[in-house]
Amino acid sequence: MNHISISAIIPAYNAEGTVSRALDSVLAQTRLPEEILIVDDCSGDATAIVAGTYADRGVKTLRLRNRSGAAAARNAGIRAARGSWIAFLDADDEWLPGKIEKQATAIANRPQVSLVFCGSEEFSPEGHSLGDTFRGAPVVVGDEAWKALLAYNFVSTPTVLAPRKLLLELGGFDERLKVAEDQDMWVRLALAGPLAYVPDPLVRVHVQPNSLSSWSPEDQTDYTLPMIERHLTALSEQLAADEVRRIRGARLQNAGLINCAHGDLRGGVPPLLRSAFLGYRPARAVRAIVGALVRTGLTRAAHWTQVGAPRL
Numbered sequence: 001m002n003h004i005s006i007s008a009i010i011p012a013y014n015a016e017g018t019v020s021r022a023l024d025s026v027l028a029q030t031r032l033p034e035e036i037l038i039v040d041d042c043s044g045d046a047t048a049i050v051a052g053t054y055a056d057r058g059v060k061t062l063r064l065r066n067r068s069g070a071a072a073a074r075n076a077g078i079r080a081a082r083g084s085w086i087a088f089l090d091a092d093d094e095w096l097p098g099k100i101e102k103q104a105t106a107i108a109n110r111p112q113v114s115l116v117f118c119g120s121e122e123f124s125p126e127g128h129s130l131g132d133t134f135r136g137a138p139v140v141v142g143d144e145a146w147k148a149l150l151a152y153n154f155v156s157t158p159t160v161l162a163p164r165k166l167l168l169e170l171g172g173f174d175e176r177l178k179v180a181e182d183q184d185m186w187v188r189l190a191l192a193g194p195l196a197y198v199p200d201p202l203v204r205v206h207v208q209p210n211s212l213s214s215w216s217p218e219d220q221t222d223y224t225l226p227m228i229e230r231h232l233t234a235l236s237e238q239l240a241a242d243e244v245r246r247i248r249g250a251r252l253q254n255a256g257l258i259n260c261a262h263g264d265l266r267g268g269v270p271p272l273l274r275s276a277f278l279g280y281r282p283a284r285a286v287r288a289i290v291g292a293l294v295r296t297g298l299t300r301a302a303h304w305t306q307v308g309a310p311r312l
Contacts, residue, residue: 004107006100006161007035007083011073015091016046018206023054025094031101033087036060039077042067047091071173071181078167086164092208093158099202103161106196114166114193115186117159119201125208133205141197146190147243149183150231151250157182159203162189180224187231218267220255225271249280256285260292268292 008026012019019038026036038051040063051061062080064073078086085107089095103116122130133156140148149155170188173181189195228251232244239247253275259268272289276282 004085004104005035005083006033006085006087006104007037007077007081007164008033008087008089009037009039009074009077009081010089010091011039011041011070011077012043012047012051012091013041013067013073014043014045014047016043016050018208019047019050019091021094022089022091023051023059025096026089027054027057028097029095029100030097031104033083033100035081035083037062037077037081038091039073039080040064041069041073069175069178071175071177075172075175078164078172081164084164085161086167087161089158090205092206094204094206095158096202096204098200099159100161102198102200102202103196106198107161110194110196112193113196115155115160115162115189116196116198117155117161118198118203120156120159120203120205121201122205122207125206130207132201139197139199141195143194145195146187147239147247149187149190150228150235151247152254153183153186155182155186156203156205158205160186166192174227177223177227179219180227183224184227184231191235218259218264220258221267221271225251225255245278246280249275249278252278253280253285253288257288260288263296265292265296 010019010022010026015022023036023038026033036054036059038059038061040048040051040061042064048061048063051059055061062076064076068076074088087100087103099118103118106116107113120133122133124130134152134154137152137154138148139154166189170185170192173185175181177184228247232239232247236244252271256268256270256272256275259265260272269289269292272285276285
């Protein structure tokens with residue numbers, strides 16, 4: 001097996017309570033990365049101090065001068081790294097012991113890959129398993145994986161290894177994106193070469209309300225959908241009209257479902273209707289709209305039951 005050098009990049013913001021778990025999981029790997037780098041995004045807590053206690057085990061800390069966000073923190077880590085491959089991990093999450101070893105084997109078997117990822121499992125703040133991160137969404141790794149990634153995401157950031165040289169050539173993560181900068185990067189990597197997938201769930205993703213990757217429902221409309229539209233425009237000559245409709249419909253429906261699930265009908269119903277008009281799973285869109293309206297009505301009814309109906 002040709003030896004590859006791997007740098008683990010861990011962006012962190014106010015992660016004093018979880019960064020030890022992340023670092024311990026890296027140090028417990030059956031195949032250790034050659035470099036472990038914490039990128040402290042101007043934390044106001046003891047993140048840097050906690051990370052510093054691992055210095056004698058080779059962990060380095062890069063502290064950013066200004067609060068920059070997840071994309072910029074990862075880019076700073078990529079630039080500072082010395083490994084030929086970058087393994088991403090968020091300070092909230094953890095790897096299982098065989099992750100790096102299995103992915104390094106996948107790279108050795110297909111050295112031309114632009115990205116290798118694995119399965120992941122989500123956990124609640126209370127430690128309860130929430131199942132597969134993407135709820136069983138189909139994984140695609142062929143020559144047209146980029147088309148699938150345009151329609152829906154199935155790559156979780158802390159599962160990814162990617163070539164440092166290629167990440168730099170592509171300009172790194174788009175720092176203009178508050179969210180979905182990872183999805184944008186996976187699409188661009190998939191356009192540059194094939195993907196490799198290790199199906200084992202080798203990453204535990206801990207859902208946290210205040211992480212670098214936290215988002216709000218309207219972020220779908222403000223960031224994710226416009227990012228996909230830019231790709232559709234740039235790739236228009238490589239996509240058939242029905243593929244564009246399917247991709248756009250899938251993304252609109254997902255945005256609508258997320259917003260409705262968070263009680264934002266104004267942000268959720270319009271994209272659901274647009275997805276239905278595009279012919280993408282219209283029955284599902286209608287069921288989601290009706291369900292959201294019913295839940296909103298019940299919530300309002302419960303409110304007026306408690307405080308009394310308004311006088312007319």
